[in-house]
Amino acid sequence: MPLTPHILPIAQNGEMVLRQIAQAVDPKEIKTPLFQQLLTDMQTTMENANGVGIAAPQVYVSKRIIIVASRPNPRYPDAPEMQPEIMINPEILQLSPETVCGEEGCLSVNEQRAMVERAQSLRVRYLNRHGDTQENLYEGFVARIVQHEYDHLEGKLFIDYV
């Protein structure tokens, strides 16, 4: 049955859920209708807020789920356009020693932007929305989004680096 998407409320800086270490997802949970609904709702919420990423704690769910959805934008005109990538239980396998500074914003930190130093590329392993293991190398703006979203799972915000 097709899922009806919902826009979820977004937690704001100062709320406890953004400072907790998110819990790993039990792979057996992934194919359940309730979990699939959460993934759909996270994506809808990100798109409605014009974000290029979102993490489950931002919608008050302390689980290890992120979505990465790069697109060109005024700050990163050369950013690739990608289909939203859902990553469940992401593991960062390798961070490049080369770092780059770039501007970040956050749907949970209103009207603040800052320059943050991040690894230029990284290798990530995760489960997709079907429960299949994926391993990918990301670079540039996409690698930045992955690191920003992964930080949300560790209870960190980009303003912690400022």
Ligand code: K1U
């Ligand atoms: O996790 C979030 O709060 C989403 C966040 C992702 C992000 C943006 C920029 C760098 C790293 C991670 C956003 O989507 S903020 C809004 C936005 O679209 C944006 C902000 C700054 C530069 C480019 C895009």
Ligand code: ZN
């Ligand atoms: Zn954020």
